[in-house]
Amino acid sequence: MQSGGGRASATLLSNDKIATEGGVADGKSEQKPTTPVSPLSLETINPKVIKAEYAVRGEIVIRAQTLQQELISKPGSLPFDEIIYCNIGNPQSLGQLPITFFREVIALCDHPDLLKKPETHALFSSDAISRASQIIDKIPGRTTGAYSHSQGIKVCRDDIAAGIAARDGYPSNSDDIYITDGASPGVHMMMQMLLSSEKDGILCPIPQYPLYSASIALHGGTLVPYYLNESSGWGLEMNELKKQLQAARDAGTSVRALVVINPGNPTGQVLSEENQQDVVRFCMKEGLVLLADEVYQHNVYAEGKKFNSFKKVARSMGLEEKDVIIVSYQSVSKGYYGECGRRGGYMEVTGFPEDVKGQLYKLASVNLCSNVSGQILMSLVMNPPKVGDKSYEQFARERDAILSSLARRAKMMSEAMNKLEGVSCNAAEGAMYVFPRLHLPERAVKAAKAVDMVADVFYTRRLLDATGIVMVPGSGFRQVPGTWHFRCTILPAEEKLPGVIKRLTTFHQKFMDEFRD
Amino acid sequence: MASGKVMDPENLNENVKKTVYAVRGELYLRASELQKEGKKIIFTNVGNPHALGQKPLTFPRQVMALCQAPFLMDDPHVGLMFPPDAIATARKYLAMTGGGVGAYSDSRGLPGVRKEVADFILERDGYPSDPENIFLTDGASKGVAQVLNALIRNDRDGVLVPIPQYPLYSATIQLLGGTLVPYYLTEESNWGMDVKDLQRSVTEARRKGITVRGLVFINPGNPTGQCLTEKNLRELIEFCIKERLVLMADEVYQQNVYQDERPFISARKVLMSMGPRISKELELVSFHTVSKGFLGECGQRGGYFEMTNFHPQTVDELYKVSSIALSPNVTGQIMMGLMVKPPRPGDISYPQYKAESEAISLSLRRRARIMTDGFNACENVVCNFTEGAMYSFPQVMLPNAAIAAAKQAGKAPDVFYCLRLLESTGISTVPGSGFGQKEGTFHVRTTILPSEKDMPGIMESFKRFNADFMSKYSDSKSKL
Numbered sequence: 001m002q003s004g005g006g007r008a009s010a011t012l013l014s015n016d017k018i019a020t021e022g023g024v025a026d027g028k029s030e031q032k033p034t035t036p037v038s039p040l041s042l043e044t045i046n047p048k049v050i051k052a053e054y055a056v057r058g059e060i061v062i063r064a065q066t067l068q069q070e071l072i073s074k075p076g077s078l079p080f081d082e083i084i085y086c087n088i089g090n091p092q093s094l095g096q097l098p099i100t101f102f103r104e105v106i107a108l109c110d111h112p113d114l115l116k117k118p119e120t121h122a123l124f125s126s127d128a129i130s131r132a133s134q135i136i137d138k139i140p141g142r143t144t145g146a147y148s149h150s151q152g153i154k155v156c157r158d159d160i161a162a163g164i165a166a167r168d169g170y171p172s173n174s175d176d177i178y179i180t181d182g183a184s185p186g187v188h189m190m191m192q193m194l195l196s197s198e199k200d201g202i203l204c205p206i207p208q209y210p211l212y213s214a215s216i217a218l219h220g221g222t223l224v225p226y227y228l229n230e231s232s233g234w235g236l237e238m239n240e241l242k243k244q245l246q247a248a249r250d251a252g253t254s255v256r257a258l259v260v261i262n263p264g265n266p267t268g269q270v271l272s273e274e275n276q277q278d279v280v281r282f283c284m285k286e287g288l289v290l291l292a293d294e295v296y297q298h299n300v301y302a303e304g305k306k307f308n309s310f311k312k313v314a315r316s317m318g319l320e321e322k323d324v325i326i327v328s329y330q331s332v333s334k335g336y337y338g339e340c341g342r343r344g345g346y347m348e349v350t351g352f353p354e355d356v357k358g359q360l361y362k363l364a365s366v367n368l369c370s371n372v373s374g375q376i377l378m379s380l381v382m383n384p385p386k387v388g389d390k391s392y393e394q395f396a397r398e399r400d401a402i403l404s405s406l407a408r409r410a411k412m413m414s415e416a417m418n419k420l421e422g423v424s425c426n427a428a429e430g431a432m433y434v435f436p437r438l439h440l441p442e443r444a445v446k447a448a449k450a451v452d453m454v455a456d457v458f459y460t461r462r463l464l465d466a467t468g469i470v471m472v473p474g475s476g477f478r479q480v481p482g483t484w485h486f487r488c489t490i491l492p493a494e495e496k497l498p499g500v501i502k503r504l505t506t507f508h509q510k511f512m513d514e515f516r517d
Numbered sequence: 518m519a520s521g522k523v524m525d526p527e528n529l530n531e532n533v534k535k536t537v538y539a540v541r542g543e544l545y546l547r548a549s550e551l552q553k554e555g556k557k558i559i560f561t562n563v564g565n566p567h568a569l570g571q572k573p574l575t576f577p578r579q580v581m582a583l584c585q586a587p588f589l590m591d592d593p594h595v596g597l598m599f600p601p602d603a604i605a606t607a608r609k610y611l612a613m614t615g616g617g618v619g620a621y622s623d624s625r626g627l628p629g630v631r632k633e634v635a636d637f638i639l640e641r642d643g644y645p646s647d648p649e650n651i652f653l654t655d656g657a658s659k660g661v662a663q664v665l666n667a668l669i670r671n672d673r674d675g676v677l678v679p680i681p682q683y684p685l686y687s688a689t690i691q692l693l694g695g696t697l698v699p700y701y702l703t704e705e706s707n708w709g710m711d712v713k714d715l716q717r718s719v720t721e722a723r724r725k726g727i728t729v730r731g732l733v734f735i736n737p738g739n740p741t742g743q744c745l746t747e748k749n750l751r752e753l754i755e756f757c758i759k760e761r762l763v764l765m766a767d768e769v770y771q772q773n774v775y776q777d778e779r780p781f782i783s784a785r786k787v788l789m790s791m792g793p794r795i796s797k798e799l800e801l802v803s804f805h806t807v808s809k810g811f812l813g814e815c816g817q818r819g820g821y822f823e824m825t826n827f828h829p830q831t832v833d834e835l836y837k838v839s840s841i842a843l844s845p846n847v848t849g850q851i852m853m854g855l856m857v858k859p860p861r862p863g864d865i866s867y868p869q870y871k872a873e874s875e876a877i878s879l880s881l882r883r884r885a886r887i888m889t890d891g892f893n894a895c896e897n898v899v900c901n902f903t904e905g906a907m908y909s910f911p912q913v914m915l916p917n918a919a920i921a922a923a924k925q926a927g928k929a930p931d932v933f934y935c936l937r938l939l940e941s942t943g944i945s946t947v948p949g950s951g952f953g954q955k956e957g958t959f960h961v962r963t964t965i966l967p968s969e970k971d972m973p974g975i976m977e978s979f980k981r982f983n984a985d986f987m988s989k990y991s992d993s994k995s996k997l
Contacts, residue, residue, distance in 0.1 A: 038761070038763075038800060038828060039668060039730040039731065039761065039762065039763050039800070040667060040668065040763055040800055040827060040828060040831045041828050041830075041831065042828070042830045042831065042834070044670075044730075045667050045668075045670075045831060045834060046666060046667050046668065046669060046670045047670060049666065049667050049834050049837075049838060050834065052837070052838065052841065053837075054837060054840050054841045056840070056843075057624055057840035057843070058837075058840075088621065088843075090616075090620050090621045091619075091620075092616040092617055092619040092620040093615045093616035093620035093621065094616070095616070096616075098617065098619045100588065103585050103586040103587075103588070104586055106585050106586075107581075107582040107583075107585040107586035107589070108582070110578055110581045110582050110585055110848075111578040111579060111581065111582035113575070113578070114582065114598065117598060119594055119597045119598050120598070122592075122594045123589055123592055123594055123595065123598065140568060141567050141568040141569070141570070143567040143568075143572075143573060143816070144816045144817070145566075145567035145573045145813060145814045145815060145816045145817065146565050146566075146567035146568035146815055146816050147563060147565045147568070147808075147815040147816060148816060150541055181655045181818060181842075181846060182842070182843065184841070184842050184843065185842070192530060192532075192533060192692065193524075193529055193530055193533055194524075194529075194530070195530060196528075196529075196530045196531060196532075211841060214841045215841070218666070218838075218841075219530075256523070256528070287523045288523065289523055289524060325523055325524055333621075338619060339619040340619060340620055340621040340843070340844075341614070341617070341618050341619050341620045341621055341622060341844065341846065341847035341848075342618065342619060342846060342847065342848070343655060343818075343844075343845070343846035343847075351524075352524055353524060353525070353526070355526050356524045356525075356526055356529065359526070359529060359533055359534060362533075362536060362537075362538060362542075363533060363536070363692075365538050365540070365541035365542075366536070366538045366658070366685065366688045366689065366692070367656070367658050367659070368540075368541070368563070368656070368658070368815070369816070369818075370655075370818065371655065371816065371817055371818035371846045371848070371849055372816035372817070373585070373816075373817070373846075373848055374846055
């Protein structure tokens with residue numbers, strides 16, 4: 001086997017030169033083969049990877065982590081004592097507690113030996129024990145340690161389907177359910193199916209949760225933006241949809257699907273039923289797959305607003321599977337359960353032709369299955385304790401406390417944002433964020449440019465450095481060009497939120513003093 | 518003809534349509550159908566130990582339960598149900614998280630667990646490892662997909678893959694629109710690898726205009742089970758440096774070795790022992806998982822990849838891609854920590870942990886032998902010994918009449934054989950064509966995972982079926 005320098009060939013050439021394939025090396029400094037660059041350098045890596053961006057854990061967050069290290073290594077060196085992460089919808093990292101019943105059941109499922117022990121009754125509620133037993137009995141092998149069916153364990157899918165049917169009043173088929181490690185892999189799977197090249201486009205709301213833009217970039221497609229109307233509470237307007245669709249088609253793009261996030265992220269709006277009907281009709285007419293991101297379905301705070309799933313709306317219009325393809329995403333990460341780290345989610349896929357279903361199954365099978373404990377949790381979220389169950393009262397108490405607190409924090413934050421000079425903020429009707437608009441003075445925009453930053457990146461960076469509060473600049477979600485926003489979660493604990501608001505207000509005042517025109 | 522449907526098969530991403538993943542393909546789907554109809558099926562299609570009766574180890578599950586329900590530790594009764602070291606370990610992992618197992622962790626995984634993985638690597642190999650170069654993933658497969666995604670730009674980018682291979686590689690390369698460049702393992706020399714074959718494959722690929730960018734090897738092998746020698750690994754490393762390839766070391770079966778002549782050595786260890794000119798040059802990525810070994814915790818989805826000599830900006834790009842998925846599942850990460858840092862002598866749970874893990878390892882070793890011998894006792898079947906991993910991959914010499922019958926049924930010959938085997942005995946396997954094999958040869962992959970109690974019956978069942986099959990299609994009776 002030829003190694004880096006062939007000693008035998010030294011005698012064929014002059015003494016101090018050794019021939020290597022594709023290059024000549026002397027005894028002192030060996031040259032590499034002529035292929036110049038590593039296969040994994042920035043120049044040679046897949047360009048779609050370079051193109052993809054994800055601001056929620058991007059630049060600002062990386063800087064925050066660096067500052068966090070400084071807080072530890074050089075205490076007192078920064079104008080704040082702690083970093084407060086308001087960049088990401090991660091409730092349990094900010095003190096929200098998990099729902100007791102859910103954790104009881106999955107602990108028992110993870111260690112079913114406990115089900116045989118008499119002491120278990122002293123530690124766990126009886127309905128958690130019976131629910132765990134029921135689930136374990138129906139898992140092949142009676143264990144969470146085996147790869148499951150690639151769509152997810154049947155009993156979990158049955159429970160999810162039952163939960164969907166109870167929620168919507170229309171039946172749901174467990175064969176249409178794909179349980180995934182969080183909702184995000186399901187989004188990737190659909191993008192993979194739908195996008196063959198840059199000629200394929202997906203309509204996305206602007207502003208949007210940047211999983212969509214990143215996934216479209218990774219899969220080599222084109223994002224076709226449709227702008228939500230900030231002046232009408234981030235309204236989704238049909239004229240805008242039609243206009244953007246037409247423009248894309250005129251440019252030669254084959255538009256395949258429409259993404260709608262309801263309740264919205266980062267915008268928080270909850271769509272009216274009429275609006276949803278228009279959207280369904282639009283998809284049907286234009287032959288688009290409706291990708292309905294419904295992960296915030298349990299986070300609705302505004303008076304008079306209600307979550308309706310798109311499937312329910314379509315069925316209530318008399319439309320069947322064959323009329324419009326709808327993919328609905330849900331997750332264990334949000335709602336009142338906030339179980340982000342568990343990675344549980346599902347997509348319900350209705351209206352696919354049979355042979356295409358086979359392709360989707362195949363895609364799911366390459367990864368074998370999603371984590372089993374997350375599957376069980378997803379099924380519990382869709383099928384929680386009911387009135388009359390032993391755990392119901394505690395469950396309802398925990399749930400209602402979290403939801404009412406979220407509603408109060410949503411109001412607190414939007415009101416506080418509206419009090420800031422040059423800031424206007426739509427109410428957070430749902431989800432977990434406020435997305436205020438910054439009417440920045442021209443001097444601030446110039447100052448940003450001078451350091452090669454976009455204005456809202458400049459603002460959030462200054463905010464971080466002054467207060468330790470981490471937010472995501474609006475440019476991470478896209479926005480109408482020339483407008484600036486930032487996204488802040490409503491998740492810091494209720495007792496802490498006034499403090500956060502105070503710090504932000506003080507910073508903002510100083511910023512405006514510095515840059516006021 | 519286009520149906521006019523939005524999701525007409527005609528409009529789907531071609532790469533999706535071309536992808537095949539036989540482990541859960543035709544045979545498995547047929548087996549599932551038969552199961553629904555009431556037939557007893559023995560699933561030996563996938564390395565899924567717990568599904569075939571292997572029990573999870575007690576200590577990790579105790580820790581997991583406590584991490585899932587930390588309020589248990591506030592209860593005075595908890596000491597009756599959980600040993601103190603399980604409670605302490607649960608507290609340790611919960612302290613590593615920023616808010617318990619329900620919070621997204623760092624996108625690369627909990628720093629505390631990544632440090633434990635680095636410590637494990639140091640202890641295993643004798644060379645230090647940097648936690649910053651270790652990313653935890655939802656199973657090793659996600660890590661493989663991430664690295665291949667970075668490597669493959671278009672259909673002219675090729676990745677060397679052993680034939681036979683675990684079809685995650687062929688499927689993922691297809692999905693990413695790249696080109697699989699095969700290099701053949703030699704069945705006659707115990708599925709050995711020869712660098713001359715690698716060279717031939719690379720030369721051939723380049724002739725066709727393919728830029729070969731990476732080389733995958735699986736050690737211990739899947740489906741083939743062979744364990745590489747230190748010499749093999751040195752040759753691989755030198756080859757990759759010479760040809761400017763990223764070396765991808767799938768080492769998920771490192772804890773499944775059933776002979777003593779060739780113990781597991783990691784690619785990284787060999788690399789580090791080869792002096793700085795080489796050890797600082799080769800871009801190596803190593804994969805591991807909680808799904809195999811003696812833990813067999815497939816359902817947890819816990820894995821990691823470790824990068825050596827990657828450009829820091831490339832590491833940043835991979836971090837960025839990880840961040841889009843936010844974080845790997847936290848209990849899977851904890852399971853990874855528990856795997857790399859198990860109970861030690863002196864710990865209360867150590868004796869039980871040792872007894873449970875040894876029982877499984879020794880039983881796997883016995884079953885590897887039982888299965889190999891069982892296949893070799895069958896007519897027209899030849900089987901290399903399962904040196905490692907979890908599979909048996911016998912070659913079945915199919916008579917011409919059988920091949921003709923398969924053709925008539927519109928099936929590949931080994932698919933035909935495996936379907937008949939399934940329908941006759943309920944044993945669900947994966948045909949060799951799902952893994953790739955030398956043209957004109959046919960193989961079957963089964964796992965060595967059925968319980969020791971069930972195994973003699975299964976081998977007997979197989980032997981009877983095979984004898985009948987060979988008799989039915991024997992060349993002396995053929996009409997050809």
